[in-house]
Amino acid sequence: MHLQAPKGMSDVLPPESGRWKETIRKAEELFDLYGYEEIILPVLEQTEVFLKGIGPTSDIVQKEMFTFEDRGDTSLTLRPEGTAGVARAFVQSMAKYPMPLKLYYQGPMFRRERPQKGRFRQFFQLGVELIGSAKPVADAEVIALAQDLMAALGEGRIDLLVNSVGDSRCRPAYSEMLRAYLDRMEDRLCQDCRRRKQTNPLRVFDCKEPGCFQVVQEAPRITDHLCEKCQAHLEETLELLGQAQITLELDKSLVRGLDYYTRTVFEFRSPALGAQNTIAAGGRYDGLIESYGGPPTPATGFSLGLERLLMLHSGERGKAERAGAYLVAEEAEARNRAFILARELRGRDIPCDLDCLDRSMKAQAKAADRLGYRYTVFLGPEELASGRLTLRNMAAGTQESLSEKELIARLEAARSTASKENE
């Protein structure tokens, strides 16, 4: 029997893992720049958290959650997204914190879907939540932050789509209007949309069937039926984003799958991806925290799919480059010296490595090249006899004979040059 990772869950191997780490590090730098602090949450929540937050009729809750009974009395679920957990933690422990609260989170999310390009059962999200402000400037800030993330970490064209889905005042009336319209057009809708019409009429806007597309062209848009306050909120948000020189498209058919969204919703999409082309998405959720039993608290945020973001970087894989040295040694005595020298170098923060497979000098030199070390140190028979070591600069192909002391000094000097270059 072959052991393998569960369906839709993959190992992130080096050197890919290095790119992950680097991307996460840059994102965190940006979060910090905007004044967000990390909240570290459990990967499991009581199932109730997601039922109430995401909505019992949503697909995520209906068929995509990894849910199990914990010793028979509590139903637990692997988190399918991050916002519900943040809201739960807020109500549990942070309701008295000074507002606004600016939080970011990162980690794996889980949805039991059929995997395809850009969609996995375990996927890694980075997200931010700005809690406590109902003002358009809050929406504009998280969108601006997301935009900066795209600019710093994305590649190629990335489109920003924005819309408003209204609030508890204007959305119910609109939903009725839309459903009535769709009822009249029923015979032109596909099977899926006839079902959607009942469960979540807004989603008909997402359908790719040509017939439905035509029907939707003529359909009333939520954006044209917002109440006064939602309308003003949208206009102010767009105004701020315009002033910030952020280019976007007001997409009146943009809707989102999670029930908790109110007013502003947005998505960043790349045409370079497959069918799953949303890299980051989010919006406002003014009712969520109150629905968890907390004080009425407006909030807005977004999350980003790391795998999808990284998929944009096609094939560019530079050879790994390492400061420091690879130590090549032939005979047993030389190998022992290399081992001691490696400890000495590492103690001085100089990266180094050496053979542990008893391989030939040639194979070791090859390894030095493959691993990308800037220097190779040779402890061959000649070096052993003379007591001096050979330091070879791999890029230049030059080398010199040095005492161990001189060699260490040389590598230390090179290390500080290297760290300056990286800044």
Next chain:
RNA sequence: GUGGCGGUAGCUCAGUUGGCAGAGCACUGGGUUGUGGCCCCAGAGGUCGCGGGUUCAAGUCCCGUCCGUCACCCCA
């Protein structure tokens, strides 16, 4: 949950009307380069996804099953 395509060496794949399981890359040893990259020689590496069936004979044909992939559904 539904559908299309696929599964042969670590990776990418070839394998004829059923007839001894192959190539390139990577890997290991060696030659050459003063000691890596280029080149040359040699070597190691395979339950042909798994189970059943047809056949003298199955990687190849049939059935089932698992896994992967892309799309639908839905979503980061």
